[in-house]
Amino acid sequence: MFTRITSFSRRVRRGVLAHRRLLAFLLTAAAVAIGFSATRPDPPDTSTMAVASRDLPVGTVLTAADLTDVSTDPANVPVDIAEAPLGERLAAPLRRGEPVTDVRLVGPELTEGHPDLVAVPVRLPDAEMAGLLRVGDTVDLYATDPATAETAQVTTDTLILSLPQAAEPSRDDSMAQGKTEGFGDAFTSAGRLVIVGVAEKSVEDVTSAGVGGYLTFAY
Incomplete structure (x- = not known):
């Protein structure tokens, strides 16, 4: 036991x-x-920013299909990132993967770095002529009086800030703009909107010339 x-x-x-x-x-x-x-170590902090989902041409009005959100290091987020880019128009082309910054959009930021200039929209009557321009070009603007065919220089060293995408003209627009007195039937284009940077003192001259004359440019 x-x-x-x-x-x-x-x-x-x-x-x-x-x-x-x-x-x-x-x-x-x-x-x-x-x-x-x-x-x-703790996982790194990340931030989200909107980038182009594809190559976008100048003048594109941004939609949700044009942008995608990506996560990145906060240090990689540009300080001038656009907070609400949807519905805004591109002032310059955007490559796929590029972030949307405020200077890429049509707005007051177009003259950033040029405190002596203001942005003024003008319409060049010939869209093909406007197609020769590139953002950043510097040109002289001229206006021709359609009644007298006299041409006068409006500005010098005018900076091309943006070339918004040309819209297709309607039939009414084409009829209204298809004939200009003094030029016969040669002027048949609906034109092209161009945003230029000019000195503040020249704003009235530029807008008046755009209303009453046939605008053109020279390099």
Whole structure:
């Protein structure tokens, strides 16, 4: 009997020791895991910004299909990122993946870096002629009186700020603009809107010339 009790006691002690070893192992493993977790660096912060989902031409009115949100390091987000670009018109082409900044949109930011200029929209009567221009070009503007065919220089060193995409003219627009007195039937284009940067003192001259004359330019 005594032998049986002694044998049972030994088995119990061995079971207790095994349980303690297992518990100690688990506690050690937990401590190591907690240590690794404490030393592991936090995931990097990210910011979301809108970029072009495809190549976009100048003059595009931005829609949800034109943009996509990407996550990036906050340091990579331009300080002049556009906050609400949907519905805005591009003042310059945008490549796929490029962020939409305020200087890429038609607005007051077009004259950023040119504090001596103001942005003025004018319509060149010949869309093909306007197609020769590029954003950043500097040209002289001229106006020709359709009644007398006399031409006068309106501005010099006029900066081309934006070339909004030309809209298809309606039939009424074409009829209204298809004939200009003094030019016969040669002037049949609906023209093209161009945004130029001029000195503030020249704004009235430019707008008046655009209303009463046939605008053209020279490099």
